[in-house]
Amino acid sequence: MQEKESSFNMGKIILVTGGARSGKSSYAEKLAKDTIGNILYIATSIPFDEEMKLRVKKHKAQRPKEWETFEGYKDYDINLSEKLKNTNGVLLDCITNMVTNLILEKCTDVDNINKEEILEIEAYVDGEINKLIELIEMNDSKFIIVTNEVGMGLVPEYPLGRLFRDIAGRANQILAKAAEEVYFCVSGIPVRIK
Numbered sequence: 001m002q003e004k005e006s007s008f009n010m011g012k013i014i015l016v017t018g019g020a021r022s023g024k025s026s027y028a029e030k031l032a033k034d035t036i037g038n039i040l041y042i043a044t045s046i047p048f049d050e051e052m053k054l055r056v057k058k059h060k061a062q063r064p065k066e067w068e069t070f071e072g073y074k075d076y077d078i079n080l081s082e083k084l085k086n087t088n089g090v091l092l093d094c095i096t097n098m099v100t101n102l103i104l105e106k107c108t109d110v111d112n113i114n115k116e117e118i119l120e121i122e123a124y125v126d127g128e129i130n131k132l133i134e135l136i137e138m139n140d141s142k143f144i145i146v147t148n149e150v151g152m153g154l155v156p157e158y159p160l161g162r163l164f165r166d167i168a169g170r171a172n173q174i175l176a177k178a179a180e181e182v183y184f185c186v187s188g189i190p191v192r193i194k
Contacts, residue, residue: 012142013133015175015194017149018185025093027183027190028146029063035142037088039064040080044073044098059093067091073101077131084139092132095147095175099125099168103160110160122167129171133178147172149184 014031018024032039041063047053060069068087072079084090092098106121107113136143150168176182182194 013136013175013179014142014144014181014183015147015172015179016144016183016185016190017147017172017176019149019152022185023188023190024146024148024183024185025059026062026188027185028091028093028144031144032067032089032091033064035089038086039067040083040087040090040141041067041069042076042080042090042092043069043071044092044094044101046073046097046101073098074105074128075131076128077135080135084135084141087139087141089142089144091144091146093146095129095145095171096150096168098128099171100164102128103164103167107160107163110158110163113159113163118163121163122170125167125171126174129174133174136178145175145179147175 014028016024016028016031032041043056043059045052045056047056068083070080070083102125103121106124107117148168149172150165156162156165176194179194181192183190184193185191
């Protein structure tokens, strides 16, 4: 394994956002490939159907074989501390899958969800996002984080869609505030917005 590069700022966050098929994952992978040293890829999706399994397969095929992969969507403070010791860069793809999994873990009946349950779910997701940021701040790896911009379309028709949009939007704001760089991808073109 290569020695850690000391040229990066401690806990550097680069957030890459955009709509569906905007090129955000490809751009984030390019940034990770440009990082010298060991890369940890964090996959947050749970492939529950054939479409998602195909997407995961495509993502695996396009990233370098030498990258280590961690599959999980929560408790990064517990699960990643040891792995980060020999890591120069981390690519987390993506926050919106992470948020979806966290919501579905806590929400059993979205049609009858009450305000207290919504607040509990929001606090749970915010807690996981903040634990991720704290982990980044305690390490010197560069973190490249992919997320979806969810607030530019129509208001979702169903309660679960609205809950997801609101919580994911707030998670994106928390991450963008903590990030040193933020890129918005449109039609495969990354535009730096921070």
